[in-house]
Amino acid sequence: MLPSGGPYDFDLLVLGGQYGGLALAKEAAAGFGKKVMVLGFVSPTHNGSSSGLTGSSWNMGCITRKLMHQASLLGKAIQDAQKYGWKFEEQVSHGWREMVEAVQQHVQSVSSELRWELKQCGVTFLEAQGEMLKPHTVQATEGNERRTCLTAETIVIATGDRAKYLSIPGAREHCITSDDLFSLANSPGKTLVVGGSSEGLEYAGFLSGLGLEVTVLLGSQLLPGFDHKVIQKVEDHMLVHGVKFLHHHILKEVEQIEAGITGRLIVSAVSIDGRETFKEEFNTVLMAVGREAYTSDIGLDHVGVKYDQESGSIIVNQQEQSSVDHVYALEAVHKGCSRTSGLSLQAGRLLALRLYGGQRTTCDYSRAPTVLFTPMEYAACGLSEEKARLKFGEDDVEVYQSYYWPLEWTVPRRDKNSCYAKVICHISDQERVVGIHVMGPSAGEVIQGFAVALRCGLTKQQLDTTVGLHLVSAQVLTNLTVTQRAAEAMMVRGNC
């Protein structure tokens, strides 16, 4: 272990095992030789599952969601395979338990790998709950109640977030969140997903893809902040594939009529205008009404770190610094920005470079690409259409769009022309591309490279003059010729 530079036990103490925190810890230790301690502990969720995973301290949300999405996609692949000549018995079923076990096994191995990596970098890791007692001082409480007092020059909070619950009768007692999903021994069965968050949509999609009956109950707009038109198409696709949506409703109560492995719950909801009531039986109610910063019990008040009373999010400046000089907070606990783990990693790394490398680059939260692992994947980089129009004005924005049909889906005749891509350009700035949106298979893989191009100031002309890669969905972005303006005009003419 390397000695710390000053009178403290550690140069850097990271509270929590969020990706950003780990990236920061590794960079500080391996890159700059700092003495680093990571306190990784996620207190159990209301249903007793430790982030849903046995023995793991890390929030593995992004891994589990991608693996579930993959399981769901493979279900479709099985259907396609027969059209491509593969022969097997028609009836195919899905075993929930096998999937959960496989995923848990992987998460465990990632957990071990992460710990090993931290060790390799010279980072000390302790599985303990951290609480700030006074400036530069943190009390670490391990599972066996053993307490240690640690001091550090810099403290960074990277405790992440966890799923919120609605405060309605039966919520905490009978509902689960995505954090609990992977500790379910049996299939959740007929499921109600409450909330139109990205998490809600994704989980509704996965469960439906595994053959379960799913309904999504939401109050207002689906996924505010995302491009409205594209999200609508994502929802439409899910509708076509059997997910039910109950818009403009508020959940009132969840009653249990039968407990047990696959319980029975009665859900009561009422429409926002009060005129309609909804009452139906489900096996599982999954809360996906958003996530809240996991900052209670870490001693923010003891040192005077300012935070938003309602959400628990710590208030920081552009350098991720809190109201207390030596205390920083990373990504998920940072108020007001959309959560992506990619951002988290970037933020953590850049913070290390600023703290110890003399660099000044701050994390650019505005241009982070996002991806939704809904049945029809949606990835985007840059501005949504609404934001672009607001920023530049209606007349200075040109939207190029196209529907496309991936070649792989032609033979099984799947979802003809449901995939969609659009590029939003700022006309007066050489038609610079300010937003790219792709809704289709492997959308995340497609968008990543374009995110780099966007950083280089990509213009529509450059898009057009770049030769596409043949027969990959991404190629559609190099062949956009029809503007939304023209397409809409044609549609109107057609109605005459």
Add this chain to the structure above:
Amino acid sequence: MAAFCRGRYRWKRTNCSQFVTRNLTGTFEYHLVVIGGGSGGLACSKEAAQLGQKVAVLDYVEPSVKGTKWGIGGTCVNVGCIPKKLMHQAALLGTALNDAQKYGWEIHGPISHNWRTMAEAVQNHVRSLNWGHRVQLQDKKVKYLNVKGSLVDEHTVKCLSKAGKEETLTAKNIVIATGGRPKYPTHVPGAIEHGITSDDLFWLKETPGKTLVVGASYVALECAGFLTGIGLDTTVMVRSIPLRGFDQQMAGLVTDYMEAYGTKFCWRSVPKSVAKLSSGALQVTWTDTQTGQDKQDTFDSVLWAVGRVPETKSLNLENVGVQLNQESGKIFVGADESTSVPNIYAFGDVGEGRPELTPTAIKAGKLLARRLAGQTSELMNYDSVPTTVFTPLEYGCVGLAEEEAERRYGKDSIEVYHAFYKPLEFTVSERDASRCYIKVVCERSGDQKILGLHFTGPNAGEVTQGFAMGFRCGATLTHLKETVGIHPTCAEELTKVNISKRSGLDPTVTGC
């Protein structure tokens, strides 16, 4: 490359005096006649028609030695990219069926593959594309003639129908986009009689069975890849190196994966003869050039994938004065796709020094049409065209191979960053990710401009397209590292490269 052509070869201007009278007095029947209805020819003719030109496109498919023939659309649609990608998908789905079981899907009964079902589905899709092209040509008012075209002079084209009927067309400009066909190793006894090529493979009604693929081009590897994937006993015979012209380290990863995946390789071997046995099977004799020993084995099919030849022999080019590279048979073209004869242009696979790729042919064709109609002076940019090889482990790249960068800039002036990564999808399905690899070749100094980018892994094409765009915009290593990664994807690993080859550190990515 095009500029290089233009500089080195001076065009021999044909004496056009006898044709000048016609220019001045009469009009031509067409503004443009395109010989060749493939990716390039169709794009060019449709674009020209859209710009108000009177256009005719001549397409004719000389049946293969085995008698296979197909409709309009050229190589890509009928015997190239499209059926190849679909069969590659069939193979990938076989792997998906195995993966699915690890994710809890219960598939009952034995799993097997039926060639006929797949071939019919693929062939039906190709036919629908043929039809679609015919309809499009009609919509855009392009005259389509199913005839064999050849040149009479710089404004006259002879058309020969299958029935033997002849007619001539006159045009202000003529475009040659006849593409190419697979080569046969004519010096190998039995090669022509008993072997097939990619022209035949996709149209086989029955399974090719135990197959020997001769060649190491992307065509050979892609075909061998999907044949293995659908359960056929497949061997690849390589004379020297795989994927010539591509980054050799990456080529090695691709073939390593194929070997682990079940494809057999006969390295450093050349075929000697092919004989048909009374059972109907083919006996192939070959020489192992390292030991000098001859070996023998029987196969159901032998697929020659030893290169392609341009379709220029029957165009009567020499008599009209269009200069060809005598060795390759390809037409010498300028940066504007012009040939040595004014008003005659050539592009696509038939052009000397041009990449043999559909998207370049399409773009070049469209630009040519626009230039001929006086709409633009923009030339086709053939630099930094991205490519993807659809082998079982896909490989996407843009820019220079590492060895090429070393040659051009010197080893000390470049930095190569690399990483072995593990696609998340491979984890639960317990798939071998040891050849999933990324490599970014950059300038060593300054902002470190990216010179070449290489990626092996699933969905390589999807990953590469965006980075090719970044490359086009002059992306540097700094741009790459400043870009926030999309987590979890394979593509994000490209934004996280930081281990250089020079450092000697272990480039394996671990953790989340």
